[in-house]
Amino acid sequence: MRHWLAAQPPDRVALRFGDVALTYGALHAQAEAMAAALAARGVRHGDRVGFLGQNHPAQIVALFACARLGALLLPLNWRLAAPEWRFILDDAGVKLLLATPEMLSAMPGQALDATTLAAPGNAPDDGDEQSPVLLVYTSGTTGRPKGAVLDQRALHHNALNAAHAFEMTAQDRVLTVLPLFHVGGLNIQTTPALHAGAEVLLHPRFDADAFFDAVARNCPTLTLLVPAVMQALVSHPRWAGADLSSLRAVGAGSSDVPLPLIEAFHARGIPVQQVYGATETCPIAIIQNRAEALAAPGSLGRPALHAEARIAGGATEGEIQIRGPATLRRYWPDLPALDEEGWFATGDVGRLDPEGRFWFTDRLKHVIISGGENIYPAEVERLLRTAPGITEGAIIGRPDPRWGEVPVAVVVPAPGFDAARVLAHFEGQIARFKIPRAVITVPALPRTALGKVEVAKLHSLLA
Structure with a gap:
């Protein structure tokens, strides 16, 4: 590179x-x-x-x-x-x-x-090409961060993955508003744009007005967003009147993008191409092209051009594993990161549909085991988002002497909040063992710079 x-x-x-x-x-x-x-x-x-x-x-x-x-x-x-x-x-x-x-x-x-x-x-x-060039420390949402070592070959193949999925050429203008200290902001579109000879419009940080100004003035063709940024744009007063026609597509760098946000962009004629990966995969590993984004909104897509993906054990649901030239070779300084066949275990649970698309289920570490039953918080959170009287929320496990763990909802209340109404919202929509046993209110959910909820900090509320 x-x-x-x-x-x-x-x-x-x-x-x-x-x-x-x-x-x-x-x-x-x-x-x-x-x-x-x-x-x-x-x-x-x-x-x-x-x-x-x-x-x-x-x-x-x-x-x-x-x-x-x-x-x-x-x-x-x-x-x-x-x-x-x-x-x-x-x-x-x-x-x-x-x-x-x-x-x-x-x-x-x-x-x-x-x-x-x-x-x-x-x-x-x-x-x-074999020289390490990036040392990126994981976010540490569940513990101490550790450094992923990425070589120049990884960034090269990641750029090829991006160019293939986004149909990126030298004629593109890429608007970068996400932080470059994360492989998402740096490598999903920014470095691939420079590999392709495209133009990068770089902002110091995300600001909704600056985003709309840049779209009007510079007419970017591509940009990368995360759900928190998408929500900020969709709920902004300028959203309805903004001319977004220059955007050929939006990349969504998150495992689980709420469907209403995807639909809001699709209603404006902008496909939301979901990207799945990790710091350790540079990050592009599974990705939607534009056709997949419209055909199966909410899916992760298929393995990137220079990547392999599978469900562990050959099952249709289980841990997602990645292999390919864009994947790290080790953690800093010289700690193993791959199995003997070169597969990286992501720690994410996903499922593979009959058409070969991957769908995100949840983080493996987030799984709540209650009375021997697996509860995936992300599944419950999708329903929690539609509950009355809350702004946002998350599901975590609380220790329980009888069941081992039980799910509880941590929410940011909105006008009209009533805990009983939130719990009643789940009745008849999911299995009873998945329904939260309690609702805890907080002023805001603790999040990383890319908008991911910091689960360890949520669990400290129960300590």
Whole structure:
């Protein structure tokens, strides 16, 4: 991947950020200059370079600089607390930490300004397709994060997967509003766009008005969203009147996208192509094309072009497993990640329909075992979303002396909330053992930066 930028016409626009437009030639030159600066500071093949900041062209530059050197870029979630950053930096043994200007004060004396780091001269060209280039720490929603090691070959095949599924070409304009510290924001559309010679419209972070402004001004053809962002757009006053006709499709980077949100975009003529994967799969592993998005909304789709997917044990429902060149080879520093046949166990339960499509059931770790019966919270949550008097909710297991665990609902109340009405909503719609035994109210559900509910924090409410 270290040659992607140089392979494109140098005068073609690669990246727009605010009022700044960077051509492929300029982006390549900046990456070469940063590689030289990193090398001058002692960064060598295999070293780790941290990056802390909201979305910024400097992170893209740093990625390609590391690719040239054969070093690894470690993007940090800027929403974490300082002790969490320190754990990751120490665990990875980071050589240098880069930061955008607004984040320099968060790590005083430890970070260099990523926007000004450059040096003349030629840097070593020590990277190749087998060289690790990304060290991405998992979100840690159920425990301590661990680092997934992704090599340049993985990013290359992931880009091919994206180009195939989204029909991505050099004529596309990709609007990126999700955080680049996550493989979803970085690799589902952004790096594939640069591989294809397309134009990336990069926003520092998601803002609904900025999104609508960009659609009106720049006419993007593709974008990637998550359910929380989709909900923010659909419920925004500008949704109904916005001209969204430039969007050929929207990628949805989440395991379980609520069907009403998909239908809201489909009603505007925009297919929602669901993408399934994990940090460890770069992430594209299973994906819908446009035809699948319209034919089977809510499904995960089929294995990506350069990926294999199966249900463990050859069953029609069970743990999803992934294999392919875009999958990690190890966890940091040298911990096994795959079985002896090269399969990665995702920890997600899914089912395979007769047409060969995958459907998400739930996280394996989230399964509630009550009296010997398996309860998948995601199934109950789909019904919970339609309950009266709540804004949002989640289902978790509560220890029970008789049944082992029982399901309970954790909800954000809305006007007219009544716990009894919420529980009554489930009657006759699912098996009685799946019905929540209680309703717990909270001001807001704890979520990661990509909108996933942090289950460990929910469970702490029951402690």
